[in-house]
Amino acid sequence: FARNPGEKEFHQAVSEVFEALDPVVDRHPEYVEAGILHRLCEPERQIIFRVPWVDDQGVVQVNRGFRVEFNSALGPYKGGIRFHPSVYLGIVKFLGFEQIFKNSLTGMPIGGAKGGSDFNPSGRSDGEIMRFCQSFMTELWRHVGEHTDVPAGDIGVGAREIGYMFGQYKRLTNRFEAGVLTGKGLTWGGSLVRKEATGYGTVMFTDAMLRTRGESMDGQKVLVSGSGNVAIYAAEKAMALGAKVITASDSSGYVVDENGLDLDLLKQVKEVERGRISEYAERRGNGAHFVEGGYVWEVPGTVALPCATQNELGNKAAGMLIKNGVKAVAEGANMPCTEKATHTFLDAGVLFGPGKAANAGGVATSALEMQQNAQRDSWDFDYTRERLEQIMHSIHDRCVETADSYGAPGNYVAGANIAGFIKVADAMLAQGIV
Numbered sequence: 001f002a003r004n005p006g007e008k009e010f011h012q013a014v015s016e017v018f019e020a021l022d023p024v025v026d027r028h029p030e031y032v033e034a035g036i037l038h039r040l041c042e043p044e045r046q047i048i049f050r051v052p053w054v055d056d057q058g059v060v061q062v063n064r065g066f067r068v069e070f071n072s073a074l075g076p077y078k079g080g081i082r083f084h085p086s087v088y089l090g091i092v093k094f095l096g097f098e099q100i101f102k103n104s105l106t107g108m109p110i111g112g113a114k115g116g117s118d119f120n121p122s123g124r125s126d127g128e129i130m131r132f133c134q135s136f137m138t139e140l141w142r143h144v145g146e147h148t149d150v151p152a153g154d155i156g157v158g159a160r161e162i163g164y165m166f167g168q169y170k171r172l173t174n175r176f177e178a179g180v181l182t183g184k185g186l187t188w189g190g191s192l193v194r195k196e197a198t199g200y201g202t203v204m205f206t207d208a209m210l211r212t213r214g215e216s217m218d219g220q221k222v223l224v225s226g227s228g229n230v231a232i233y234a235a236e237k238a239m240a241l242g243a244k245v246i247t248a249s250d251s252s253g254y255v256v257d258e259n260g261l262d263l264d265l266l267k268q269v270k271e272v273e274r275g276r277i278s279e280y281a282e283r284r285g286n287g288a289h290f291v292e293g294g295y296v297w298e299v300p301g302t303v304a305l306p307c308a309t310q311n312e313l314g315n316k317a318a319g320m321l322i323k324n325g326v327k328a329v330a331e332g333a334n335m336p337c338t339e340k341a342t343h344t345f346l347d348a349g350v351l352f353g354p355g356k357a358a359n360a361g362g363v364a365t366s367a368l369e370m371q372q373n374a375q376r377d378s379w380d381f382d383y384t385r386e387r388l389e390q391i392m393h394s395i396h397d398r399c400v401e402t403a404d405s406y407g408a409p410g411n412y413v414a415g416a417n418i419a420g421f422i423k424v425a426d427a428m429l430a431q432g433i434v
């Protein structure tokens with residue numbers, strides 16, 4: 001803690017993983033002797049840089065850029081880039097640390113990293129976004145590459161931003177190196193299903209958890225928070241599996257739509273017009289209404305999918321969800337549940353899918369995009385979706401088996417942390433003290 005002052009989200013992420021590792025350390029003293037835990041907490045490399053750009057008024061703006069290359073034991077660094085005013089080193093490090101274990105769980109050959117900037121894309125013109133992305137890549141290009149570090153999107157970074165960054169990388173290097181970024185456009189190296197993958201994967205994982213208790217997504221009343229990439233496609237998959245999704249939100253409030261979300265309208269408002277969730281409620285009619293401020297968790301539902309941001313679901317909200325009869329909670333976002341809320345769900349016997357397992361479908365499909373780029377091939381939608389489904393089921397089963405074998409049956413938090421850790425730790429042992 002003294003070594004990383006003020007990085008509270010990073011402390012929270014490390015503390016959750018280490019709590020789960022107690023029984024592993026007892027069984028494997030060799031990990032401690034080789035300093036694996038200490039080494040894991042120290043990123044292999046951290047890059048912090050100036051991002052100067054000129055806004056539409058001709059005023060020079062300066063933001064801060066980050067890339068934390070955390071661990072390369074299993075493959076090239078891999079993880080998204082976030083543009084949001086809340087970004088600082090502690091956020092990037094928590095996300096990068098989580099990414100190590102998530103990427104390990106996917107079974108794909110990828111290490112862990114994360115990056116971002118405190119740039120706020122909200123209200124910025126397309127030209128401003130492009131100039132910012134170009135300036136960001138003007139420093140980042142020298143640190144990334146298909147065999148070194150492969151960034152992707154996250155909050156505030158979607159296909160548009162990846163396009164501008166890729167264009168600048170190509171211009172600076174004079175190489176069409178498709179595998180340097182994932183989440184690309186479909187006509188120039190992107191993969192089908194990547195856009196849908198995180199949300200779809202989260203619901204596939206939730207369905208698998210429910211099936212261990214003889215239930216499924218069919219007939220569930222689902223609460224989704226957020227209305228970005230993960231939230232929209234979690235809602236789409238939940239509906240496809242027979243559930244009714246009745247909420248969505250953004251940082252200004254949430255909508256309740258008891259008749260079930262109109263996904264076409266939601267996509268039009270959020271993806272095409274880049275509007276606010278309140279506009280969805282205004283145009284939907286049909287009893288849908290917008291609640292300013294507050295959290296979706298006050299609405300009764302049987303499945304909760306937090307898909308917005310870290311620490312959006314606290315202990316009070318967890319208590320409310322349990323009182324209202326929630327059966328399963330799966331983290332579409334990274335660390336959306338506080339540590340206390342997580343414990344409250346586990347203690348109450350609610351099925352709980354931690355983000356590093358439940359939302360791993362996004363990065364897994366990014367790794368499938370890298371495979372297609374390496375083969376100069378593109379796979380069809382159904383084949384890619386089936387690969388995603390196999391990966392999510394295998395992550396689910398690995399969590400269950402690992403939790404069982406370490407004396408914590410049904411605890412997906414323990415299962416995910418332990419299974420993710422062991423693979424990385426064994427690779428680090430094999431590669432010596434580096």
Ligand code: NDP
Pocket residue numbers: 084086153154155156157198226227228229230231249250251252307308309310332333334359360362363
């Ligand atoms: P988007 O930018 O597409 O959407 C983010 C959504 O969350 C928006 O509705 C946004 O509302 C809301 N939000 C963001 N910050 C806050 C905040 N501080 N308070 C309240 N609401 C907020 O991002 P994604 O959907 O891609 O990412 C969502 C989460 O999923 C993140 O935790 C991300 O790390 C995680 N994730 C994403 C993956 C991906 O493939 N995209 C992969 C794995 C995890 P507003 O517009 O008002 O800010």
